[in-house]
Amino acid sequence: MNPVSHILRLGRVSALLAMSPNTWVIEMPTQKTRLHPYPRRISPYRTLSVNRNAFSHEARLPPPPPPLPKTLEHPVFEDIRTIMSVLKASGLMPIYEQVSSYKVGPPTKTNEFYSFFVRGVVHALTIFNVYSLFTPSSAQLFYSYRETDNVNQWIELLLCILTYTLTVFVCARNTKNVLRVMNEILQLDEEVRRQFGANLSQNFGFSVKYLVGITACQTYIIVLKIYAVEGVITPTSYVLLAFYAVQNGLTATYIVFASALLRIVYIRFHFINQLLNGYTYVQQQRRKGGNRRTTAAPSLMEHFPEDSLFIYRMHNKLLRIYKGINDCCNLILVSFLGYSFYTVTTNCYNLFVQITAKGMVSSNILQWCFAWLCMHVSLLALLSRSCGLTTREANATSQILARVYAKSKEYQNIIDKFLTKSIKQEVQFTAYGFFAIDNSTLFKIFSAVTTYLVILIQFKQLEDSKVEDHVQEQPQTGI
Amino acid sequence: MFCCSGGFRQKLVHVTLRGALYTSWILGLFPFTYDMWTRKLHRSKWLIGYGIVLNVAIVTLIQANDTEAEKTVRMEVFQRNPLAEQINSVHDFLNVSLVVLMLLRCYWRSGDIAKILNELMDLQWCHFRHYSLNDCCKFDDFVLHKCLSVGLELCSMLVMQLGMYPKYSLQLFLGFIGLSAIVLVVLMGALHFHLVVVYIYRCVWMVNRELLRFANQLAEGETVDPAGVDRLLGLYSRLLELNHRLAEIYDYQMVLVMVSFLATNVLGIYYYIIFSISLHKDMDIILLFIVPQALFINMYDFWLSIAVCDLAERTGRKTSTILKLFNDIEYLDVSLGRSISDFALFCSHQRLRFRHCGLFYVNYEMGFRMAITSFLYLLFLIQFDFNNL
Numbered sequence: 130m131n132p133v134s135h136i137l138r139l140g141r142v143s144a145l146l147a148m149s150p151n152t153w154v155i156e157m158p159t160q161k162t163r164l165h166p167y168p169r170r171i172s173p174y175r176t177l178s179v180n181r182n183a184f185s186h187e188a189r190l191p192p193p194p195p196p197l198p199k200t201l202e203h204p205v206f207e208d209i210r211t212i213m214s215v216l217k218a219s220g221l222m223p224i225y226e227q228v229s230s231y232k233v234g235p236p237t238k239t240n241e242f243y244s245f246f247v248r249g250v251v252h253a254l255t256i257f258n259v260y261s262l263f264t265p266s267s268a269q270l271f272y273s274y275r276e277t278d279n280v281n282q283w284i285e286l287l288l289c290i291l292t293y294t295l296t297v298f299v300c301a302r303n304t305k306n307v308l309r310v311m312n313e314i315l316q317l318d319e320e321v322r323r324q325f326g327a328n329l330s331q332n333f334g335f336s337v338k339y340l341v342g343i344t345a346c347q348t349y350i351i352v353l354k355i356y357a358v359e360g361v362i363t364p365t366s367y368v369l370l371a372f373y374a375v376q377n378g379l380t381a382t383y384i385v386f387a388s389a390l391l392r393i394v395y396i397r398f399h400f401i402n403q404l405l406n407g408y409t410y411v412q413q414q415r416r417k418g419g420n421r422r423t424t425a426a427p428s429l430m431e432h433f434p435e436d437s438l439f440i441y442r443m444h445n446k447l448l449r450i451y452k453g454i455n456d457c458c459n460l461i462l463v464s465f466l467g468y469s470f471y472t473v474t475t476n477c478y479n480l481f482v483q484i485t486a487k488g489m490v491s492s493n494i495l496q497w498c499f500a501w502l503c504m505h506v507s508l509l510a511l512l513s514r515s516c517g518l519t520t521r522e523a524n525a526t527s528q529i530l531a532r533v534y535a536k537s538k539e540y541q542n543i544i545d546k547f548l549t550k551s552i553k554q555e556v557q558f559t560a561y562g563f564f565a566i567d568n569s570t571l572f573k574i575f576s577a578v579t580t581y582l583v584i585l586i587q588f589k590q591l592e593d594s595k596v597e598d599h600v601q602e603q604p605q606t607g608i
Numbered sequence: 609m610f611c612c613s614g615g616f617r618q619k620l621v622h623v624t625l626r627g628a629l630y631t632s633w634i635l636g637l638f639p640f641t642y643d644m645w646t647r648k649l650h651r652s653k654w655l656i657g658y659g660i661v662l663n664v665a666i667v668t669l670i671q672a673n674d675t676e677a678e679k680t681v682r683m684e685v686f687q688r689n690p691l692a693e694q695i696n697s698v699h700d701f702l703n704v705s706l707v708v709l710m711l712l713r714c715y716w717r718s719g720d721i722a723k724i725l726n727e728l729m730d731l732q733w734c735h736f737r738h739y740s741l742n743d744c745c746k747f748d749d750f751v752l753h754k755c756l757s758v759g760l761e762l763c764s765m766l767v768m769q770l771g772m773y774p775k776y777s778l779q780l781f782l783g784f785i786g787l788s789a790i791v792l793v794v795l796m797g798a799l800h801f802h803l804v805v806v807y808i809y810r811c812v813w814m815v816n817r818e819l820l821r822f823a824n825q826l827a828e829g830e831t832v833d834p835a836g837v838d839r840l841l842g843l844y845s846r847l848l849e850l851n852h853r854l855a856e857i858y859d860y861q862m863v864l865v866m867v868s869f870l871a872t873n874v875l876g877i878y879y880y881i882i883f884s885i886s887l888h889k890d891m892d893i894i895l896l897f898i899v900p901q902a903l904f905i906n907m908y909d910f911w912l913s914i915a916v917c918d919l920a921e922r923t924g925r926k927t928s929t930i931l932k933l934f935n936d937i938e939y940l941d942v943s944l945g946r947s948i949s950d951f952a953l954f955c956s957h958q959r960l961r962f963r964h965c966g967l968f969y970v971n972y973e974m975g976f977r978m979a980i981t982s983f984l985y986l987l988f989l990i991q992f993d994f995n996n997l
Contacts, residue, residue, distance in 0.1 A: 442936035448929070542945075549949045550932045552956035562918060562972030584987055591994045 203230045205315055208333040209389045212340060216386055219379050220247030221300045225308055231319040233311055248297050254372050255294050262286060266365045269358055278482075281475045286373060288471055292464040293376035296383055303457045310453040314393060317446050321400065324439055331396050339385045339511065346504040347374040350497060357493045384465055384508050387458045388515035391558070394451050395515070398522035401440045401447070402529055408433060409532040430537050437543050444526055444547075448556060451523060459561045462512075466560055466574070469505045474578050476501045478585045509571055516558040517567035527551035618741075621748045624755045628799060635789065636662045637711070637796050639718050640725070647729060649722045656715050663711055666789045673783035682772075689882050691993045692875075699871055706864045707790055710797040717857045724854055727846070728807055735843055739814050747810045750916055754802045757909040758795045762788055764905045771898040795909075798865045801858040802916050805962070808854070809920040811847050812960060815840050816927055819951075823933040826940070837947040841954060844927070848958055851920070859964040862913070869910040870982045876903050878989055914975035917962040921971050924960030931955065 205227055206213060216222035224240035225233040236244070261267040262283065270282075300307075321327050351374050355362060408430065476498040483490055483498070527548055534544045557565040564570065632638035636659025640649040686693040714721070741747075769784050770776075818840055822832045880899050883889055931952045934940065940948075962970040 438936050438938055441932075445932055445936065448932070545949070546935055546940075546945065549956075550928065550935060550952040552953070554928050554932075554956065562922075563976035564973060584991070587991060588994075591991065595995065 205230065205233060206311070206393075208330055209336055209386070209393075212336045212382060212386050212389060215340065215379075215382055217244075218247075219382075220244040220251065221296065221379065221383055222386075223304045223308060225311070231315040233308060233315065235305075235308060244301075248301055251297055252294070254368075255290055258290055258369055258372055259287075261365050261369050262290075266363065267369055269360065269363065270354070270366055270369065278479065281479075285472055285475060286369075288468045289373060289376050289380070292461075292468045293380050295464045296380055296461045299458075299460050300383075306453060306457050310390075310450055310457065313446060313450050313453065314397075317397060317443060317450070320439075320443070321397075325404075327400065329396050329400055331392070333389055333392065335511070336385050336389045339507075340382060342507070343378050343381045343385075343504065346500050347378045350374065350500050353493055353497050353500070357497075380461075380465060380468075381504065381508055383458075383461060384512055387454070387462070388511050390454050391515040391519045394447060394454065395519040395522050397443070397447050397450075398519065398526070401443050402522060402525050404436060404440060405526065405529045405533060408436075408536065409529065430540065433533075433537075433540050434543060437540070437547075440526075441547055448523065451519065451556065451558070455558055459559075462560045462566065463563060466509075466566075466570075469509055470574055470577065472501055473505050473509075473574070474581050474585070477578060477582050481582065481586065482589070509574060513566055513568055513571045516570075520556060520558055520565075520567050523556045615742070617748050621751050624751055625803070628755060628796070628803070631792070632796050632800070635793050635796060636660070637714060637793055637800075639715060640722055647733060648726050649729075651718050651722050656718065659711065659715065663707075663790075663793065666786050666793075667707075669782060669786035670790065673779045673786065684887060685879055685882050688886055689993065692879060692882060695875060695878075695989075699875055702864070702868060702871065703794075706861075706868055707794055709864060710794055710861050713857070713861055714797060720853065720857055724804070724850055724857070727850060728804065728811075731811060731843065731846060731850075732807075735839075736811060736814050739817075741810070741814075744810050744813055746919060747806055747813075750806045750809075750912070750919065751803065754799055754806075754912055754916070757905065757912055758792070758799060760905045761795055761909060762792065764902045765791060767898055768902055772894060794865065794868075797861055798913060801854070801862055802913060804854055805851075805916050805920055808847055808851050808960075809916070809923055812844070812920065812923045812927065815844050815847070816923065816930055819927065819930045820933075823930065823937075826934065826937045831941070832944060834941065834944040834947040837944065837951060841947070841951045844951070845954065845958070848960060851960055851962070855962050855964065862970075863964045863967070866910065866913065866978070869906055869913075870978060873903055873906050873910070874982045874986050874989070876906070877986055881990065911975065914970060914972065914978075917970035918972045918975070921959070921961050921969075924955075928952065928955045 204210065213222060217224045220243075223236045223244060225236055226240075228234045235241075318329055321329060351370055354370060358366070479494060480498045480502075483494055530544050530547055530551075534541060534548070558567065559565050564573070629638065633655075636655065639652055639655035639659055641652045641655070642649055686696070765788060766784070769780070769787075773780060818836070822837065825832050876899060880895070880903075883899075884895055889895060931948060934945075934948045964970060968974050
């Protein structure tokens with residue numbers, strides 16, 4: 130059997146096991162419990178375990194029947210609903226059915242057909258656009274003074290089309306995987322709520338802001354382009370421009386969505402890290418207060434064995450979700466980063482040419498370049514920051530556990546279990562394994578942009594000198 | 609040597625492997641004989657002698673029937689751009705040294721290669737024989753893809769020869785046969801490394817599957833014998849050692865093969881630019897089909913050699929991930945816990961990776977860097993000789 134399917138099966142098995150002792154009391158805290166990771170909770174193992182004397186006082190409690198959550202109507206992923214509705218409408222996300230508060234099902238036949246239809250229209254438009262690009266019908270859009278600039282814009286358009294088509298293909302192929310990842314996140318949320326009563330949510334206002342920003346940027350760019358074209362614009366050019374803007378906007382939206390998903394994972398990692406941090410916190414406070422070094426209070430550490438098992442399980446699940454998200458957007462990220470890199474480089478080059486050219490500065494081209502740069506740089510920054518945050522938080526767990534290690538000899542074996550398996554096992558969010566995406570990616574991209582900018586400028590100088598030589602040679606030969 | 613079972617796919621893989629084995633024997637690149645009784649490969653000096661004689665004869669055949677210099681396309685490019693001719697001669701020298709090195713290393717280290725292959729067969733027979741191998745789709749894929757790429761490389765060479773050379777003659781035919789044979793020697797040498805890596809990958813994949821089975825059993829409340837985990841650790845360490853020895857034997861060859869692939873691609877695109885831009889040629893069949901297909905097949909072959917190492921590396925990393933699943937088992941036997949910890953520590957400090965000549969690890973990251981670097985070199989080459997373009 131395929132190991133991946135084994136992992137999935139194991140995931141199911143462990144999830145079933147986790148849910149089997151249905152003795153947890155559900156609490157619905159009003160404040161964000163993430164900041165206070167110690168709500169009252171009852172051991173999930175107390176009815177099964179015979180060795181847990183530490184919890185014997187809890188065993189006196191009558192085992193309450195498992196009350197099911199009453200919030201069936203509570204929509205899932207409400208924090209990012211705006212961006213998800215855009216993606217659902219454009220066929221990039223499946224229009225899933227909500228089975229319960231913690232489960233989503235596959236889309237209905239009608240919705241599936243709708244997504245399929247939208248994707249078909251997109252591909253048809255793509256073919257039309259590629260055809261227009263290769264025929265003279267779109268020539269009026271490439272009006273620039275220099276031949277190289279026109280070629281650059283042409284390639285940029287082609288890259289945009291390629292990136293978006295790839296995004297649509299990959300999204301269509303990964304429908305099941307996306308739903309699986311979403312279900313895993315929801316399942317994890319359910320477990321966290323059962324165990325700690327914590328409702329993990331955060332304000333995802335950035336996604337809406339980015340959506341507005343992307344729309345504004347794209348509209349501005351299209352208006353600039355329309356003003357710049359001389360003569361009457363043909364319908365083909367309008368279609369090309371409009372679809373180009375939509376493609377750019379949707380690709381950018383998908384990147385914002387991927388970042389939002391990563392933030393969701395980040396919050397979960399952060400939660401379990403906060404839980405673990407709680408076990409290190411008291412001692413740090415004492416040290417700061419100048420008290421003598423004492424062993425941890427037994428009341429603090431008594432929940433550690435059960436919490437550690439829960440945290441280890443959550444960590445494994447989160448790593449799988451993290452990997453799942455990476456697998457879903459691998460190719461899209463590679464192509465987007467390539468496209469983004471190309472756009473940033475060519476726009477920087479255009480800016481350079483505009484600024485250095487004497488008496489030929491066009492405010493239209495300057496605005497166009499700035500709009501593109503703003504959009505792509507902010508998207509790159511968002512993506513790398515989200516990836517960097519999540520990766521850092523995922524790798525922080527072992528560091529925090531290492532700080533708990535010295536607190537009590539009794540539980541060192543439990544910590545060892547995790548730490549031995551975390552040596553040199555840092556996780557990374559990669560673009561198809563080509564390179565890791567984190568904060569350093571931004572730096573790498575800009576250093577690469579600088580290098581290529583220098584090469585392009587050198588080419589320009591070579592080209593100019595060749596033209597000058599040619600001009601000088603001609604009068605001589607004429608004489 | 610090769611076990612055959614299962615459906616059409618497995619049979620196809622089996623036939624492909626057999627084909628590769630017989631081709632290697634014919635080309636004198638596999639100087640071993642197989643003893644059915646002891647299930648061992650033995651080095652044969654006769655086969656080594658045959659290989660040396662055959663390959664010297666092939667090189668002589670190529671020398672005697674060299675028609676390359678008469679190619680009109682080639683002459684046009686070189687007349688337009690003398691730098692291209694100089695680089696081409698360096699590239700030719702690289703290719704010849706690659707062939708010599710491939711054969712010499714193959715014969716010189718044949719004793720070590722035989723030991724590695726015997727140990728691998730031994731492992732397969734003693735420990736992995738009882739497991740079902742049919743689910744390992746990646747193994748089948750990589751075997752088929754690599755053999756397909758070798759076939760495509762030969763076809764591409766044929767198309768290049770016939771498409772770019774206007775006059776057909778016996779000399780051309782003989783030269784082509786010799787050239788194909790020598791290219792096949794290089795490709796088969798790379799194929800051997802590829803196949804052994806794929807076999808190691810499959811063994812590690814099976815170790816992973818066993819570990820997952822143990823994790824499943826424990827999660828379901830069943831017991832697992834710690835000796836089973838220790839046995840898997842023993843197998844894993846043997847596989848890693850084999851991998852290390854294999855990488856050491858093949859490192860020079862694989863580095864040169866990769867350099868050769870990259871150089872061919874860079875030069876191919878460079879000639880293409882000279883031909884299409886500097887010589888202002890119209891888009892004909894050579895520009896539209898012959899050169900792009902050769903470049904594409906080269907890239908495909910290069911990427912396969914990267915992908916197989918990355919696959920093995922990822923599978924090795926997966927072992928560590930699977931071991932993490934033992935973390936949340938509530939009642940883990942002390943000795944089993946110790947065995948798992950041993951395994952985890954071993955995986956942390958020794959990984960399944962391919963490092964050639966101590967220079968670089970072969971994985972997607974390195975492949976990407978190589979691709980980017982070759983693009984940069986292409987730019988430098990164009991810039992360096994911009995006035996001639």
